[in-house]
Amino acid sequence: MKAALNVRNAAAVLVVAGLLVLPLYTSLSGNVFALTLFTRIVIFALAAASLNLIMGYGGMMSFGHAAYLGIGGYAVGILAAEGIGSGFIQWPVALLASALFALVIGALSLRTRGVYFIMITLAFAQMAYYVASGLARYGGDDGLTIYKRSDFGGLINLSNRVQFYYLCLACLLGGLYLIWRIVNSRFGMVVQGLRSNEARMQAIGFPATRYRLVCFVISGTMCGLAGAMLANNTDFVSPAVMYWTRSGDLMVMVILGGMGSLFGPVIGAAVFLLLEEFLSQLTEYWAMIMGPLLLLIVLFGRGGIDGLLGRARRG
Amino acid sequence: MLLVIEQFLNGLQFGLLLFLLAAGLTLVFGIMDFVNLAHGSLYMMGAYFAASFVAWTGNFILGVVLALGATLLLGIILEFVALRHLYGRDHLDHVLATFGLILFFNDAVRLIWGPAGLALPLPPWLTVPIAILPGIYYPAYRLAIIAVALAVALMLYLVVMRTRLGMLIRAGASNREMIGALGINIKLLYTLVFGLGAALAGLAGLMQAPILTVQIGMGENILILAFVIIVIGGIGSIRGAFLAAIFVGMIDTLGRAFLPDLLRQILSSAAASTAAPALSSMLIYLVMAIVLVARPEGLFPANRS
Numbered sequence: 269m270k271a272a273l274n275v276r277n278a279a280a281v282l283v284v285a286g287l288l289v290l291p292l293y294t295s296l297s298g299n300v301f302a303l304t305l306f307t308r309i310v311i312f313a314l315a316a317a318s319l320n321l322i323m324g325y326g327g328m329m330s331f332g333h334a335a336y337l338g339i340g341g342y343a344v345g346i347l348a349a350e351g352i353g354s355g356f357i358q359w360p361v362a363l364l365a366s367a368l369f370a371l372v373i374g375a376l377s378l379r380t381r382g383v384y385f386i387m388i389t390l391a392f393a394q395m396a397y398y399v400a401s402g403l404a405r406y407g408g409d410d411g412l413t414i415y416k417r418s419d420f421g422g423l424i425n426l427s428n429r430v431q432f433y434y435l436c437l438a439c440l441l442g443g444l445y446l447i448w449r450i451v452n453s454r455f456g457m458v459v460q461g462l463r464s465n466e467a468r469m470q471a472i473g474f475p476a477t478r479y480r481l482v483c484f485v486i487s488g489t490m491c492g493l494a495g496a497m498l499a500n501n502t503d504f505v506s507p508a509v510m511y512w513t514r515s516g517d518l519m520v521m522v523i524l525g526g527m528g529s530l531f532g533p534v535i536g537a538a539v540f541l542l543l544e545e546f547l548s549q550l551t552e553y554w555a556m557i558m559g560p561l562l563l564l565i566v567l568f569g570r571g572g573i574d575g576l577l578g579r580a581r582r583g
Numbered sequence: 584m585l586l587v588i589e590q591f592l593n594g595l596q597f598g599l600l601l602f603l604l605a606a607g608l609t610l611v612f613g614i615m616d617f618v619n620l621a622h623g624s625l626y627m628m629g630a631y632f633a634a635s636f637v638a639w640t641g642n643f644i645l646g647v648v649l650a651l652g653a654t655l656l657l658g659i660i661l662e663f664v665a666l667r668h669l670y671g672r673d674h675l676d677h678v679l680a681t682f683g684l685i686l687f688f689n690d691a692v693r694l695i696w697g698p699a700g701l702a703l704p705l706p707p708w709l710t711v712p713i714a715i716l717p718g719i720y721y722p723a724y725r726l727a728i729i730a731v732a733l734a735v736a737l738m739l740y741l742v743v744m745r746t747r748l749g750m751l752i753r754a755g756a757s758n759r760e761m762i763g764a765l766g767i768n769i770k771l772l773y774t775l776v777f778g779l780g781a782a783l784a785g786l787a788g789l790m791q792a793p794i795l796t797v798q799i800g801m802g803e804n805i806l807i808l809a810f811v812i813i814v815i816g817g818i819g820s821i822r823g824a825f826l827a828a829i830f831v832g833m834i835d836t837l838g839r840a841f842l843p844d845l846l847r848q849i850l851s852s853a854a855a856s857t858a859a860p861a862l863s864s865m866l867i868y869l870v871m872a873i874v875l876v877a878r879p880e881g882l883f884p885a886n887r888s
Contacts, residue, residue, distance in 0.1 A: 329675055376872055380879045383618055383674050383818065387810050388875050394807055395868040402861020512807065516682045523679055553694050555686040562683025566676045567668055 276577045280531040283538070287437055291430045303429050304501075309541050310436045311497045314443050316521040316533035318490035321447050323519070324528030325456065326483045327463030331386045332373070332393025333518050336366045336488045338400055338510030340495020345412040345505040355418030355426070359496050366492020367485050369396070374484035378477050393515055400507040411506025418500055426500055436497050440534070443490050448530055450486065459483045520562060526574025535573050585719055590840040591833070592715075596725050598832020599732035603787035604805060605812040605824040606739060607780025613819025614756045614776050617666065618674050620681035622784050622809065623802025624688035629654045629785025630792040630801065631692060634701040643706040650789050651782055658781020662774050670773070689799050700798035703789070728790050735786065736825060743821060752776060756819060808835070811871045817881030826883060831867055838863040 287310065294303040315337060322328040343362035352358065373392040380388055406412045417426040426432045450456045458479050461469045470476050499505040517540065525536025547554035608622050632653045637646030669680055705724055712720035743749035751772055754762045763769045788802065795801065812831050816823030842863045846855035874882060
């Protein structure tokens with residue numbers, strides 16, 4: 269694949285470069301808040317990228333992706349509460365739990381298509397939400413405070429903001445690389461083929477559901493990783509992380525950035541969270557601006573920000 | 584025994600209320616192929632309108648009628664200004680646009696009515712308990728909800744199945760291009776159907792309002808239940824929505840009422856009291872999962888032949 273010099277690639281390079289040097293800026297300017305905000309952005313970018321894998325490339329509109337954020341977070345939180353502080357145990361458990369959940373709900377949900385799929389994934393995520401609310405031992409509705417971040421021995425110290433930021437960024441870039449490799453592999457081609465024309469792919473002899481399920485599980489696992497990072501970032505996990513509006517936020521990020529584009533979700537997450545931050549400083553009623561803005565984006569801005577960049581290249 | 588009858592009636596009442604919400608949703612989906620997440624916001628607006636109009640006019644019935652009209656109008660405006668441009672688009676666009684509307688409505692309500700909830704007080708003649716069987720009393724208001732919702736369901740059935748408008752609605756659901764080609768003003772029809780759905784949601788909201796408080800976000804959880812109902816019932820099918828709504832209302836109410844006691848028979852008391860609330864909230868979603876696995880099209884798919 270030849271990397272062409274165009275607006276879209278230039279934007280991606282700029283974003284990555286900006287994210288890489290951000291801690292330099294924050295330590296020079298002493299703006300600690302920006303680092304916290306961008307850690308959050310990077311984490312949500314990973315979650316959005318994982319959703320983009322199934323939604324943009326696979327055509328599976330999951331409206332329950334926040335469930336993995338919660339599962340990853342609760343895996344870290346519960347193990348920490350039980351006295352197992354090692355990240356080498358916490359994080360693999362978080363990934364495994366998310367993968368398992370994705371496997372089960374994927375196997376059930378993928379029997380359905382279209383709007384049914386949107387709704388059944390939503391319902392399963394709500395179920396996870398209620399389960400978490402019922403965990404009286406781990407805070408129930410009020411959530412669970414994590415007193416000590418995951419311990420990775422002498423390797424990396426998560427309580428150090430800069431180190432934690434770079435870990436998150438490394439996970440994001442690793443995740444994007446993985447998605448890029450998947451999308452351009454034979455497996456990824458099959459999944460994208462299934463989005464375009466399922467009947468034809470099946471006629472060629474590809475087992476549609478199996479391919480989709482594997483893709484669904486990979487996506488869920490990746491989002492579980494984002495969940496483990498998010499819990500460490502906030503030192504807290506609560507059922508609210510997997511409330512359905514959170515899944516909606518993730519969807520918005522993907523669509524805002526541009527579905528089915530590698531860097532779209534990263535840009536989408538950044539724009540969404542920065543806009544939220546900016547508007548909420550402007551007015552207490554920021555959602556009154558954000559809501560109609562979304563409507564306008566849907567009405568007039570097809571293809572998201574990535575689509576705009578693509579048009580700029582042609583124009 | 585008393586408790587069982589009472590809970591059955593509660594389940595029926597809740598189910599009928601859910602039906603009002605689900606009917607609008609399934610009509611709009613079945614006919615315009617439009618996924619409206621903001622349906623719950625219309626439910627909320629109905630309740631807020633009712634609370635304001637009842638306080639303003641001092642008359643419960645008058646306030647409720649005004650609130651219904653206001654919700655109908657709001658639905659029509661919403662459809663006319665924004666949503667009609669989204670018909671024929673991808674479902675994902677619908678989800679996103681109406682998600683934006685939810686954000687807008689929640690904050691708009693917070694701005695206009697403030698963050699604290701409102702109360703919708705009942706007139707005295709609706710607060711008396713009525714003897715449904717000798718010695719068994721049931722609140723008059725809940726009986727009134729059952730009666731109104733049943734009447735609306737019947738009316739809806741008659742309108743859809745027995746009138747010219749209903750015939751057009753059904754025709755629009757099965758082939759929109761064709762009825763457009765036959766000279767029917769399909770845009771007007773869509774606007775009417777959306778307004779009808781909005782009014783039904785508003786009715787559900789304002790009837791629920793005196794039982795619970797009127798508050799921001801009240802439409803969101805119940806909206807998801809309504810989605811579960813139309814998925815179980817089969818999207819686009821009013822009959823399916825009706826049966827599924829009663830079913831879900833019963834399961835939810837009876838589950839919450841009796842599951843803790845049932846669990847206590849098997850588990851220790853402490854384990855039961857922690858597991859029961861989560862399990863009874865999950866019950867409906869479990870049922871939905873089972874239905875979708877067994878019959879991905881829902882139990883009563885709309886007859887489109």
